[in-house]
Amino acid sequence: MQTQTLSRRVDALLDRVQKPARYMGGEMNATIKDPSRVAIRYAFAFADVYEVGMSHLGSRILYDVINRREDALCERVFTPWVDMADLMRAEGVPLFSIETRSPVRGFDMLGVTLQYEMSYTNILEMLDLAGIPLHSEERTWDDPIVIAGGPCAFNPEPLYRFIDAFSLGDGEVSTLQTIDVVKACKQEGVSREECLRRLARLPGVYVPSLYRATYHDDGTLASFEPTEPGVPRTVVKNMVADLDAAAYPESIVVPFMEIVHDRINIEVLRGCTRGCRFCQAGMIYRPVRERSVERLLDLADKLVGSTGYEEITLSSLSTGDYSCLPQLAHELMERFAKERVALSLPSLRLDSRVKETLEETQRVRKTGLTFAMEAGTQRLRDVINKGITEEDLLSSVRDAFAGGWSSVKLYFMFGLPTETEEDLLGIPDLANKVVRAYFDTPRGVRARGLRVNCSASCFVPKAFTPFQWEPQDTIEVFQQKQRLLCAAMRIKGVEFNWHEPHVSFLEAVFSRGDRRTAAVIEEAWRLGCRFDGWSDQFSFERWMQAFERCGVDPAFYANRRRERGELFPWSFIDAGVTEAYLWREHERAMRGEITPDCRKGCQGCGLKRFEGACVGR
Amino acid sequence: MRMLLQFAKTDTVRHLGLLDLQRTMQRALRRSGLPVRYSSGFNPHIVMSFASALSTGVPGDAELLDVALEAQEGALTEAECLARMNAVLPPTLPAERVRLVDDRFPKLGAALAQAAYSVELAGGDAARIAGAVPDYLAQSQIMALRKSKTRETLVDIRPMIHDLTAKTAGEDARLTMRVSFVEAATLKPELLLSSLCTFAGAEMPVCRIRRTGLLGVAADGRAVPLIDL
Structure with missing residues (x-):
């Protein structure tokens, strides 16, 4: 009855917002269950708009995993865009789920996936719109248990006050375990505190209210301890050893509106063994x-x-490394050519069997080519352990141009550790060489309209990478480097995009932030920050005001070089890779030494400690 | 062979735009397993067209989609097609009827002559507007300003109104109308309503428009649902 009215009230707002399809629901394959027949109602939140959240594979996996249970239902929640959020506040409409437009506060659990730091204010926005107290300690059984997972959960501390429990690592199994615990607690009628205590005993679950942090005078972390016995000192991430046995959706919601990745996403592999030293995903998703x-x-x-769907994408951190890629690509083509299903291969490593697969992809539909070079010179690529050479790139684009491609994307980062002016100028140098490779392809063979899209983002040091000790360039240095690059990037046929350093600076703060940065997020949200990942909403001034009001120096987190041996806010987490390994990689980076792919020989990263990991290698 | 599919764009999804609807129908058709025809080229798509695009925000009770099929006559039944479509369409876009026609059957867009709407008027001057309908229709000429993207023209809309009735329920009212819907003379329900309001000396009320039918004109001059033409 209550839902009936809320649904109608939401519906009335839809005539007044920019993109009503974001809130409409009613899509093909959405799962709608009778709430009276389940024990646990789980709201799965993505802290961004619908079209971004719907493109996230992990959310789709967990939506399916939960809805497969007979005793649970899962409904989706997204952050309402600013126009909708303002209307909801004005009309007193609480945050609602997409499937049945039920108030989010009434769910038993609220799962939040943490994909990027700049969505943190959106989490507060959603809690507030839902009428759920922002702080964990103020919540009661009238509120859902708020659980967060995803890559950013590997440094959970900036959100420690807002999240009841974090779940680290693969979620296919652990999500079900947390549901079991909450279900049992509700049935037994135990206190919310007891429920959190029981959650803390699950593998990979971190309950921040059960730990205390103290600090040295210089601001670094002095100690981080559980506040009571039975709470683990170290939280070990969850890992699904056998992907074939792991749950994967066989049916997914097909949105009406166009979403960012509007296609079937098939995860061919998880983890990456390349060992790029800047890449957090490559470390935390091992093996x-x-x-x-x-x-x-x-x-x-x-x-x-x-x-x-008319398109399938094979996704992973490094699809080119999939051991059976040519066979898979070939068989997919065979099977679906008649139904006009195209195959696209994102994040394709250019040093894999690109050529073979290119010839295959072409048969159905031409998709763009992307090359992540990351750095402009071989020296710097060695530092970051990006095992790609200039010749790899050039031979790949030559093949591509000869094969009829004319559009190439190149990704770079700047502000990498040890970077020099020569490294920076290596970026335009590579772009020039790609342009030349195009014009060296005979006129009759190459497709017309060369487009080299070159983009450079600011390096953000991340927790659990060999660069976790490194300072980030200051905004001023980034801007100087940017000017140098822009001047050198005026090349015909090349479009150059760069990212403003302000957002990257904040990312650097929160990706390695501690508990004291939580207050800043809250203050920034109170000052009106939300959708910080959207350039039209982002306000650096408001963020700086928040830091000032909270007496927190962002440079301490972003621009400070950390000593070996410093206790990090994330040190209590066992992410698989050991600190000894990360430091060893850090040292090799400083010497410009590369580390080969661990498939060619174990590098002792620490994953061998996990049962069932690194099988057969 | 072609399949004429009559479906409803229900209230929940009234905000779907033409492109969203096109994508959804393409995907539903792909799932249906019906022998659809594809266009050639790098981006092959299913050959289909809507009889008329329906505005964002307006629901429709009897919208029409025309789909080209690669099948001989008799290879499929209408009931089978309808069942297959309903198995793959979301409940918010139910298929209501299917008619299989020959490739030579006239294009729906060309046969379209009239559209029927119902307009719910909420509160305010609703009753006064409803009451003005008989006198409004008694006029031999109704001049109204028709706006296009580039210009405004004063036209007589009386010949474009084929049917207009009003019903009141308490403070609210409902108008039912059938109006011309051809390229040279399309009367939008909003324009009729504003002209009626001016005539009644009433404020434009809060209203909800829904399209209830798409019609063609039979040989005997009667308006019939397009799918039955």
Whole structure:
């Protein structure tokens, strides 16, 4: 009855907002269950707009995992865009789920996936719109248990006051375990505190209210301890050893509106063994686990049949490393050519068997080519352990141009440790060489209209990487480097995009922030910050005001070089890779030494300690 | 062979734009397993067209989609097509009827002559507007300002109104109308309503428009649902 009215009130707002399809629901394959027949109602939140959140694979996996349970239901929640949020506040409409437009506060659990730091204010925005107290300690059983996971949960501290429990690592199994615990607690009628205590005993779960942090005079962390016995000192991440056995959706919601990644997403493998030293995902998602070709083909069949999508993408951190890629690509083509299903291969490593797969992809539809070079010179690529050479790039683009491609994207970072002016100028140098490779391709062979899209982002040092000790360049230095790059990037056929350093600076603060930065996030939100990842909403001034009001120096987190041995806010987490390994990699980076892919020999990163990890290698 | 599919764009999804609807129908058709025809080229898509695009924000009870099929006559039944479409469409876009026609059947867009709407008027001057309908229709000429993207023209809309009735319920009222819908003379329900309000000396009320039908004109001059033409 209450939901009926809320639904109507939401509906009335839809005539007054920019993109009503974001809130509409009613999509193909959405799961709608009778709430009276389940024990746990789980709201799964993505702290951004619908079209971004719907593109996230992990959310889709967990939506499916939860809805497969007979005793639970899962409904989606996204951050209402500013126009909708303002209307909701004006009309007293609380945050609602997409499926049944039920108030989020009435759910038993609220899962939040943490994909990027700049969505943190959106989490507060959602809690506030839902009428859920922002601080964990102020919540009662009238509120859901708020659980967060995803890559940013590997440094959970900036959110420690707002989240009841964090779940670290792969969520397929642990999400179900947390549901079991909450269900049992509700049935037994135990206190919310007891429920959190029980959650803290689950593998990979961190309950911040059960730990205390103290600080040295210089501001660094002095100690980080559980406040009571039975709470683990170290939280070990969850890992699904066998991807073939892991749950994967066979049917996904097909949105009406165009979303960012509007296609079938098939995760071919998880983890990456390349060991790029800047890459947090490459460290925290270890070890590499592959799905079998049979399982992938079966999933592709079912998903094409259940969605009608016209495109399949093979996704992972490094799809080119999938051991059976040519076979898989070939079989997918065979199977779906008649149904006009295109295959696209994102984040393709240019040092893999690009050529073979390119010839395959071309048969159905031409998709863009992307090369993540990351740095302009071989010296710097050695420092970051990006095992790609200039010749790899040039031979790949030559093949691509000869194969009829004319559009190439190149990704770079700047502000990397040890970077010099020569390294920076290596970026325009590479772009020039790509342009030349195009014009060296005979006129009749190459496609017309060369487009080299070159983009450079500001390096952000991340927790659990060999660069976690490194300072980030200051905004001023970034801007100087940017000017140098812009001047050198005026090349015909090349479009150059760069990212403003202010957002990256804040990312650097929160990706390595401690508990004291939580107050800043709250203050920034109170000052009106939300959708900070959207350039039209982002206000650096408001953020700086928040730091000032809270007496927190952002440079302490972003621009400070950390000593070996410093206790980090994330040190209590065992992410698989050991600190000894990360430091060893840091030292090798400083010497410009590369570390080979661990598939070619174990590098002792620490994953061998996990049962079932690194099988057969 | 072609499949004429009559479906409803329900209230929940009234905000769907034409592109959203196109994508959804393409995907539903792909899932249906019906022998659809694809266009050639790098981005092959299913050959289909809507009889008329329906504005964002307006629901429709009997919208029409025209789909080209690669099938011989008799290979499929209408009931089978309808069942297959309903199995793959979301409940918010239910298929209501299917008619299989020959490739030579006239294009829906060309056969379209009239559209029917219902307009819910909430409160305010609703009753006064409803009461003015008989006198409004008694006029031999109704001049109204028709706006296009580039210009405004004063036209007589009386010949474009084929049917207009009003019903009141308490403070609210409902108008039911059937108006011309051809390229040279399309009367939008909003324009009719504003002209009626001016005539009644009333403020434009809060209103909800829904399209209830798309019609063609039969040989005997009667307006019939397009799918039955």
